[in-house]
Amino acid sequence: MPDEQDDATALTFTSVQAEEGLADWRMMFQTLETRYATGSFATGLELTSRIGAVADELDHHPELDLRFATLHVRLISRDVFGVTGRDLALARRISAVAADLGVGADPGAVEIVELALDTPDRAAIKPFWRAVLGYDDHPLHDGEVRDLQGIGPALWFQQTDPHDEPRQRFHLDVRVPPEVAGPRIEAALAAGGTLVSDERAPMFVVLADAQGNKVCVTTGLGRD
Incomplete structure (x- = not known):
């Protein structure tokens, strides 16, 4: 049965902890994760x-990060941006497969590493950071922007x-990548940012949000 037709109720941290057969797994905000020592x-x-x-x-798929001696597994039901019964079922099956091997x-x-930025007015700077990072709004929380693919660290205010x-x-x-830098900088400036310095462009350009918090957009150009 397709994901969107399965159980779509996001589970709480406490309810997941009470489940059996999940010794391999840990609830991490809206994800269920583990790392296998392959x-x-x-x-x-x-x-x-x-x-x-x-x-x-x-018909429910994990997010995998394969390295030389480890495999990191992240489970999330992205239709509700949380952990559902689909993830629990898949977690138990994955545990069984790993045990068999x-x-x-x-x-x-x-x-999970997150970045927190102190601000008296998040609405004034959130669009800038969303633009300069190429992120999206958190689907559930207004005070956060994040990479919805789960690769970059979340930024909350x-x-x-x-x-x-x-x-x-x-x-x-x-x-x-070099071809992304220009559009990213333009989007950040359009979202309320200011140009601090482009003296070292295209190696890096320094921008700031409306409250003076700085960020460098960098590329490989001009480097040895």
């Missing part, structure tokens, strides 16, 4: 292939009192 690339490919077969059978899970290795522009101790570098 030990070799060949074993990782075999596990990936078997997961693919199960996913096609259930003798591959152990290391769910303690799972983590934390309410704070108005304050003078601080001297930043870190900023974001957004590395994009």
